Amino acid sequence: MPPHDSILARAALGTAHALGKACRWCARRRFEVAPAAASASLTGLSWLHHVDGVSLPEHGVYGLATLAAGALAAGGLKHKHKALATAGAGSTAVMADAWVGAALGPSVPSLIASALVTGGAYAAYVPWLVRSRRDQLALQVKAAKAGVAAEGLGTNTLAPGLTGATREETALMQALVAMLSVPAVDVTALEYTRFGWRAVIVLPPGRDTSPHKVIARRDQLATNLGLPGKLRLAKGEHDNELVAYLYESDPLASPIPWPGPSTRTCTEPAVLGVDAYGQPVLIPLLYNHTLIGGATDNGKSGVQSVLIAYAVACEDAEALLIDMKPGAVEFGPWRRSALALADTPSRAMQLLKTVWAEVERRGALLAELGEKKWIPGKHGPAWFVFIDELAELIRRVPAAAKLIESLLQVARFVGITLVCATQSPSNRVFGGSTDGRQQYQVRIGLGAKESTTSNLIFGPGAYGDGWCLDELDLAGKFLRWDREHQEPVDARAYWMTEDDVAATSHRYAREEESTEAREHPEPSPDPDDDPTPPSRPTPPSGGPGGGRPLLRAVPTFPDGSEIADERHAALWQAIEKAGPRGITVDDLVALDLPQFAARSSVNGPLGQWRRKGWVEEAGKHGRAMAFRTAPRLPVAKVPTAVEDSESVTIGG
Numbered sequence: 296m297p298p299h300d301s302i303l304a305r306a307a308l309g310t311a312h313a314l315g316k317a318c319r320w321c322a323r324r325r326f327e328v329a330p331a332a333a334s335a336s337l338t339g340l341s342w343l344h345h346v347d348g349v350s351l352p353e354h355g356v357y358g359l360a361t362l363a364a365g366a367l368a369a370g371g372l373k374h375k376h377k378a379l380a381t382a383g384a385g386s387t388a389v390m391a392d393a394w395v396g397a398a399l400g401p402s403v404p405s406l407i408a409s410a411l412v413t414g415g416a417y418a419a420y421v422p423w424l425v426r427s428r429r430d431q432l433a434l435q436v437k438a439a440k441a442g443v444a445a446e447g448l449g450t451n452t453l454a455p456g457l458t459g460a461t462r463e464e465t466a467l468m469q470a471l472v473a474m475l476s477v478p479a480v481d482v483t484a485l486e487y488t489r490f491g492w493r494a495v496i497v498l499p500p501g502r503d504t505s506p507h508k509v510i511a512r513r514d515q516l517a518t519n520l521g522l523p524g525k526l527r528l529a530k531g532e533h534d535n536e537l538v539a540y541l542y543e544s545d546p547l548a549s550p551i552p553w554p555g556p557s558t559r560t561c562t563e564p565a566v567l568g569v570d571a572y573g574q575p576v577l578i579p580l581l582y583n584h585t586l587i588g589g590a591t592d593n594g595k596s597g598v599q600s601v602l603i604a605y606a607v608a609c610e611d612a613e614a615l616l617i618d619m620k621p622g623a624v625e626f627g628p629w630r631r632s633a634l635a636l637a638d639t640p641s642r643a644m645q646l647l648k649t650v651w652a653e654v655e656r657r658g659a660l661l662a663e664l665g666e667k668k669w670i671p672g673k674h675g676p677a678w679f680v681f682i683d684e685l686a687e688l689i690r691r692v693p694a695a696a697k698l699i700e701s702l703l704q705v706a707r708f709v710g711i712t713l714v715c716a717t718q719s720p721s722n723r724v725f726g727g728s729t730d731g732r733q734q735y736q737v738r739i740g741l742g743a744k745e746s747t748t749s750n751l752i753f754g755p756g757a758y759g760d761g762w763c764l765d766e767l768d769l770a771g772k773f774l775r776w777d778r779e780h781q782e783p784v785d786a787r788a789y790w791m792t793e794d795d796v797a798a799t800s801h802r803y804a805r806e807e808e809s810t811e812a813r814e815h816p817e818p819s820p821d822p823d824d825d826p827t828p829p830s831r832p833t834p835p836s837g838g839p840g841g842g843r844p845l846l847r848a849v850p851t852f853p854d855g856s857e858i859a860d861e862r863h864a865a866l867w868q869a870i871e872k873a874g875p876r877g878i879t880v881d882d883l884v885a886l887d888l889p890q891f892a893a894r895s896s897v898n899g900p901l902g903q904w905r906r907k908g909w910v911e912e913a914g915k916h917g918r919a920m921a922f923r924t925a926p927r928l929p930v931a932k933v934p935t936a937v938e939d940s941e942s943v944t945i946g947g
């Protein structure tokens with residue numbers, strides 16, 4: 296149970312918050328609430344008088360005042376003087392209300408009298424308020440047409456009802472009315488932030504008053520606003536809502552150093568950086584394909600590094616990398632900690648086919664288990680397939696587009712996620728239609744000059760809705776879109792230095808790196824291939840990960856699942872140790888492993904592993920068959936050349 300003090304503190308905070316909200320509302324609606332407030336105050340004062348005691352002479356004064364007001368009303372009626380009659384009638388009602396309240400105190404008759412006075416006041420006041428606002432607006436439009444500055448006529452003359460509860464709110468309302476000639480319906484949710492302030496504006500109905508149109512005239516609004524700072528606009532939750540951000544300072548101006556991996560499980564989201572509010576930007580990578588786009592040198596690789604670092608640090612995940620930059624300059628440093636790295640078109644294609652084969656294997660396994668979703672840790676590791684320069688991959692290996700499209704459609708639920716980065720998103724990159732883009736549940740846009748980039752990453756019309764990548768002025772700044780984040784908020788990715796990358800890759804280096812199974816696929820000869828493979832980076836001496844490598848100590852099966860049973864682990868390692876030559880059942884029995892002293896006990900797990908394809912026949916030793924572990928990545932079994940797109944079998 297939370298301590299008593301903290302409950303009290305929270306209650307006090309809540310009350311203060313509610314009171315603040317109520318006061319703000321009253322301040323904004325002061326013209327509308329004035330008659331009700333006046334009537335309630337009068338009744339309250341009369342009750343106070345009742346408590347104090349009302350003497351006979353005081354009753355006489357009340358009576359006389361009521362009679363005098365009544366006489367005034369009668370006189371006005373008699374002489375057909377409307378103002379006199381109205382003033383008299385109003386005063387009579389007010390005096391009668393005060394008298395009843397003073398005589399009876401808090402009571403039903405007094406409440407009825409008060410309600411009648413309030414109703415009467417509104418009946419007379421509302422038409423006057425509407426008329427006067429309309430006149431003032433007309434005056435303002437005329438003044439604008441005649442070129443008379445607002446200040447020249449006096450702000451209050453021009454803008455009653457356009458004066459908000461704060462300086463910013465007033466400035467915003469007046470800037471909008473000067474631009475649209477119609478006042479905004481409301482300015483709500485004005486909040487002060489680390490960067491300045493943010494407000495939600497309800498736009499009025501009219502010809503050019505949609506958020507889209509206002510965003511297109513952002514410069515004009517910024518000029519009208521006349522406040523120091525950078526104005527950003529975006530469409531709000533509703534069709535008539537506009538969100539305005541005024542960045543008085545830039546909290547993201549300096550690079551934010553990468554703080555190290557935040558989690559060891561991919562069931563928790565990756566932390567990509569920090570947004571302008573100072574909040575961490577969480578990317579739920581598992582089950583969500585991710586698209587990263589932006590012009591060159593704006594930090595795509597930096598964003599990918601942070602996400603790869605997350606993937607390799609997670610015990611229940613594997614990173615598979617495709618880097619189409621010559622020599623895999625971006626992903627090369629991750630070679631030691633990734634499950635696979637493809638650095639040429641043919642290897643990329645082979646890796647994609649391997650991923651497809653894994654999708655099918657996982658699908659079959661789930662069907663066998665009667666389950667619908669791959670749970671990392673329970674069924675095996677999640678795979679995160681990172682593709683750098685997606686457009687380049689599609690250009691050089693057109694067949695990859697279809698395969699990627701298929702993977703985007705079906706791989707999510709078997710725990711395989713694609714994280715694709717591209718400089719130039721185009722329909723072709725999405726498999727010839729933008730439907731492919733729909734499959735990316737998370738989109739990250741980095742700086743780009745053209746509005747088309749915004750639309751291609753975030754969807755048609757996104758630029759007009761405020762997803763303006765051209766306004767991101769520093770490398771590593773990005774806008775993130777996903778189901779829960781539909782408002783463009785500036786953010787900046789953590790910055791991983793080369794040392795950070797090398798140290799992290801070293802720290803999470805894979806144990807079996809040097810075994811045959813860890814080797815990268817040997818490609819069929821391909822004219823595009825770079826003949827000189829990139830050199831392996833030297834391990835760093837320190838950095839955030841420390842100098843000592845933390846190797847994956849838990850033995851795993853080829854699908855990455857842990858070998859929980861120690862005796863099975865010993866048997867598995869004995870087969871693995873035998874290498875490509877393999878080992879016979881008799882030789883395994885001869886090792887005298889605990890619980891595997893008989894052929895029948897060895898045959899049990901061996902048969903299971905053979906059915907799963909983890910163990911294969913290695914040829915006969917004398918008359919007995921020898922067995923060996925199958926390669927972890929059966930990529931070498933896919934010898935098809937890149938151009939042989941026909942041979943890519945895609946389900947469905």
Ligand SMILES: Nc1ncnc2c1ncn2[C@@H]1O[C@H](COP(=O)(O)OP(=O)(O)OP(=O)(O)O)[C@@H](O)[C@H]1O
Nearest residue numbers: 550590591592593594595596597770771788789790
């Ligand atoms: N998060 C960041 N914080 C600070 N600076 C960054 C960040 N990301 C990138 N930069 C700076 O921008 C430069 C370019 O970054 P990066 O190589 O990631 O861009 P890119 O978009 O991948 O470029 P290309 O398209 O050429 O691969 C970096 O060398 C670095 O100086």
